[in-house]
Amino acid sequence: MHARHLDPIAAIATAPGRGAVGMVRISGRALEPFVQAFFGRSLTPRHAHYLPFADAQGQPIDQGLALFFPAPHSYTGEDVLELQAHGGPVVLQLLQARCLEVAQDALPRLRLAEPGEFTERAFLNDKVDLAQAEAIADLIDASTEAAARSAGRSLSGAFSQEIHALRDALVHLRMLVEATLDFPEEDIDFLRASDAQGQLIRLQQHLAQVMQRARQGALLRDGITVVIAGQPNAGKSSLLNALAGAELAIVTPIAGTTRDKVQQTIQIKGVPLHVIDTAGLRESNDEVERIGIARAWEEIERADAVLLLHDLTRQHDADYRANDAVITETLQDRLPAGVPVIDVWNKCDAEGEPGALLPSATDHLQLRLSAHTGQGLDALRQQLLTLAGWQPAAEGVHIARARHIAALREVDAHVEQATALLQLPAPALDLLAEELRLAQNALNTITGEFGADDLLGVIFSSFCIGK
Template sequence: MSSVILQETIAAIITAFGGSAIGVIRISGKDAISIADTIFLSPGGKKPSERKSYTACHGWITKKQGAEIIDEVLLTVFRAPKSYTGEDCVEISCHGSIVGLRAVLDLILSYNCRLAEPGEFTKRAFLNGKLDLSQAEAVSDVITARTDAALRLGMRQLRGILSLNINRIRNTLLGVLSALEANIDFPEEETGALRSSEIKEGLRRATGQLDTILATVKEGRVLREGVRVVICGKPNVGKSSLLNTLLQEERSIVTPIAGTTRDSIEETIDMQGIPVHIIDTAGIIEPKDLVEKEALRRTKRCLDLADLVLLLFDGSKRITKGDAILMKRLRRKKTLAVVNKIDLPQKIETQRIKKEFSLVVEISAKKHQNIRALEEAIKVAACSGAAQDAEALMVSNIRHIRALHSAKKCIVQAANSLDNTLSVEFIAEDIKGALVHLDEIVGKRFSEELLETIFSKFCIGK
């Protein structure tokens, strides 16, 4: 973004659309305060430009030099660089009606100001050094968090925990680089051997630091994006009843008729901090007509995309051919066996199921028995009990994960070159390569395209 564009004043509604008590409009850029002076009228006549930073003042937004009042508001001035974007900012808390907010925004936009693009406030905050790139991305994570755990994860990144860890690895690599450069400059020095072990140790440490971060990837992604859990089983075992019990609402149709569910139904629940996308499927195993064929195709597609399958059995019946087909079909999928209807006299051969699946949970979906234990088992199976340590770092963003892997590849290559006594310049190149990838994470290096990819995913007003 060129400095010319940076100087343009921008504005947008920064709160959610829809009826609410208050809606906020932000103006950012060099003309923000002078625009506020033009449209704002306070009871004492004091202008926003005459106010101190961070003071909220009560007054009216008016048209035609005060002749027409649009809304009664609270206006807050934030002077550069101590504002969200690092520029002069004005925030106007209006009444939450969308008509009123639009009228105030239209008035602002009739001055030397344009509508902010998606993510543009945060993009400016990044370009003005208020946030690094991983923190800017965390703003979006915090806003879209669906569970407490995802919110905590986003907040940790917003506070800079990832940047801190990346900096540690950078420092290790910079140490290695300076040892290498000493070798390049004075190859004959007798310190050569000493430096080589120092370089080796540095590379080993950097790899260890990267591995520690990469080890958190799975849990991080689970907390942010959730897991797909598919309920499957032959007709009438109680799949839809289980979905309803987990949701605590009558979402899926339950009847004693086999083949009730035809289409897959998906809902998301917060299961002890993890967003679980739970999918009820049709129990059809051998389709008899076109509708059943399509139902089976949909069930299979759900199973392909599942992170975890709950294979349901009817505990009041013996294992049937249908159960056996499914047990075989799911052999290679991560599956939790669930024996349902334990409130009825049991006939099922549980030992046979235990032979196939390491974990079997016995429940009654109808009578809500043992559901808590099932939730715990889902949580453990789906994400190895994602540690929810408030201070722990977890990486969940695919861009960060790719960059970390690329950095690791460069470091491993550097270590190999060192073992194979390749020229010092080769090793230095690989380390510089690793540093480039780490810099991309925090945005020490960036391209306009990268910023476009990241910020276009934000909404207007962020």
């Protein structure tokens, strides 16, 4: 534990701005002398006390609630004092400054907390594991109800329990292999009698289930970025407005109306989709429009999926088809491998008698819709969910992060290698033991049984001050 973790810390623990209630939080070891100096009296643990908060001259800063939580029964596992006052920023700053002033004599080394330091201490004091600590930040940042509920499940320990179950299975297998190494003359018979291969297969099956739920949780947390691209006047801005259910982008019959990207996050069945409307793709002598088109290609290259919008009313126009072909060819050159493209044919309400689409030179999925009437939008939403990898029947999804997915993939690779080794007629038990050890190490990084300090620093630095 670093020396800084021994310092008492203080912070305004509510969001910036005005509100009905605000909080200043202090955490540290042996806060009783500070409490006595601040209020001139002690506080009953875990009881709300309505008290005046006075400055150095005894003049009132505010009146509010003071709550004292002695260690270890607190959020951080240390002594914690929470001062709840009216939520004006000036009031809270005065209250925080008064805490630092009192601490000069009563609580030396009290300092302002760094981002996420309260939760970091909760982790270091075994109040939460690393996955639960991250779930706190994800719960705060959740942009959809489904993401919030999934983060709540992770915070309650559902994800950690899955990881611990996998770890216990790995530990048991390691025990069998390590024991076998001590008695080499009985190695194969001992492993077969213990059904080591069956245990490994069951571990793989459980791991696959955890990985699937984790991928769904990561999708709820991060969503996907969808870029709407196409020629001018194909209806890109109208489609963004239709998907968002609001007039976000200006829509006119004038080609080139959209000069810069317009972005909106929407949710479909709880999955956040970051939809970006871009400038129409064409040759232009207008410098401002050219900048907008360059930015459009930058967004397209960063997309998780692209909606290539076409105008049904112009599908028989030779020049229009030629320009579409150029855009499609450029997409194939500039898009990273594996990024899906959907050909969306818009304005089906204005097409007259529905006819067959002209043959496409690509294997893109083809959809008809009307951004004006909403016809076909539900099919597009469902297709976007499919592209994202969302499975509606998924239950018990817990929030997950990219690092969790990477760690689980590493575990899977080591378990796969261990399975291959065990299937050999004369398995190299030392290599088998090493693969299982590496799998357990990768698994442990998720819950933080051990981990490098720089990993902890990156994780907790993304938290807000006071949390």
